[in-house]
Amino acid sequence: MDTEGRRILVGRVTGAFGLRGEVKLESWTEPRQAIFRYQPWILRDARGVERQVQGVRGRDDGKRVTAWFPEVADRDAAEAMRGLEILVPRSAFPPPAPGEFYWVDLEGLRVVNLEGVSFGTVSHLFATGANDVLVARDGGRERMIPFVRPQYITDIDFEKGVVTVDWDPEF
Structure with missing residues (x-):
């Protein structure tokens, strides 16, 4: 990255x-x-x-x-x-431990679902009481995906610049 x-x-x-x-x-x-x-x-x-x-x-x-x-x-x-x-x-931030990352390092990565449908790129993440949320933007469309691994966030590949999600493109 x-x-x-x-x-x-x-x-x-x-x-x-x-x-x-x-x-x-x-x-x-x-x-x-x-x-x-x-x-x-x-x-x-x-x-x-x-x-x-x-x-x-x-x-x-x-x-x-x-x-x-x-x-x-x-x-x-x-x-x-x-x-x-x-x-x-x-x-200025210390390097993350193996298998860990900073939220900011996800910003700008492409987001695709398991079928290869593009959801745009990671805009930002935010915390809620229940779970964290990844926000993917594609033009004017914004999708909020629970940052729950591996249920909804199935893979993060920094080398390819892609976050793979198990999420319905119509939701």
């Missing part, structure tokens, strides 16, 4: 916290505080302007994830960061 140069969206700044320049983060890593392991961060604003930062520290206190940026010293500077997206190079 080609991960060279890819950047992964792992969180965003949601606002200021306190008076000394701390910010609140929304982290999409598991566990939430793992976001601090993957640095440097690329911060992207709403206009698409990016800058790289390193040395961000933080904590998860159970209610929220908070962070300290080296160049942010007060609440006004922290508040100005609201809405920044946090991206990291895919190469």
Whole structure:
């Protein structure tokens, strides 16, 4: 799988916290505080302007994830960061164990059923209370397939770039 140069969206700044320049983060890593392991961060604003930062520290206190940026010293500077997206190079993640993978590595793979019918490509995955769900998009059509192996997701072949599913194309 080609991960060279890819950047992964792992969180965003949601606002200021306190008076000394701390910010609140929304982290999409598991566990939430793992976001601090993957640095440097690329911060992207709403206009698409990016800058790289390193040395961000933080904590998860159970209610929220908070962070300290080296160049942010007060609440006004922290508040100005609201809405920044946090991206990291895919190469910052440790390699998955044999037989394991990151969800993000499935994105863009072709999805076909057992009969060879194309469902498009993997758009993304998301968690629900019962099971995870793979979203395949083909033009304007979107299919949500329970990520249950091997019942519905029968094979993942990274070399061929294909996820094979046992799913009715009409569903």
